Amino acid sequence: QVQLQESGPGLVKPSQTLSLTCTVSGGSISSGSFYWNWIRQPAGKGLEWIGRIYMSGSTNYNPSLKSRVTISIDTSKNQFSLKLSSVTATDTAMYYCARIVGGDPWFDPWGQGTLVTVSS
């Protein structure tokens, strides 16, 4: 079955760019009507959808983060990536990647998550 795994630096300095990659295994990132998503969760708080990308490269972003977010896809590596610029301490969170079936928020599966801390 399809599995997702996040990777990237666990510590990012304020004002810098957070960069994460999600590697998809057990299936092709190019197959089916799937959107590939990033979601984050600050410690002790709720889930926040960051954005999604389709295999064609088409994206949708959370309006509150849109000015700082870029999601890209590399079908040759079966990966998609997140870049969040000008980070502050409020961007400290567990970051998850997840697949959506179709257009609805049918997130399944999820990656295990990766903790990113923004600190100098």
Added chain:
Amino acid sequence: QSVLTQPPSASGTPGQRVTISCSGSSSNIGSNYVYWYQQLPGTAPKLLIYRNNQRPSGVPDRFSASKSGTSASLAISGLRSEDEADYYCAAWDDSLSGVVFGGGTKLTVL
């Protein structure tokens, strides 16, 4: 401030039935499917309910959900200790062109 509104906490004793509400608007719950997720401590969320009231295979039928207008609810019957978790509702929002989540409800089994 989450777009979908959930009570921050809920509780019940083993065997009881508890419900968790999720309130939205015409641009999200009112016009799109509602999804529910269960997040056990220290783990990624898991899909619990899809398309308002459908259970994925493997989810016990103790879990049920419904939607009416711009609100939805999750019901857990025959409460068990392993149900202690955070529960989130989610929907697509046509106005925001994005996914919105509820703030989450922490369920405690007393």
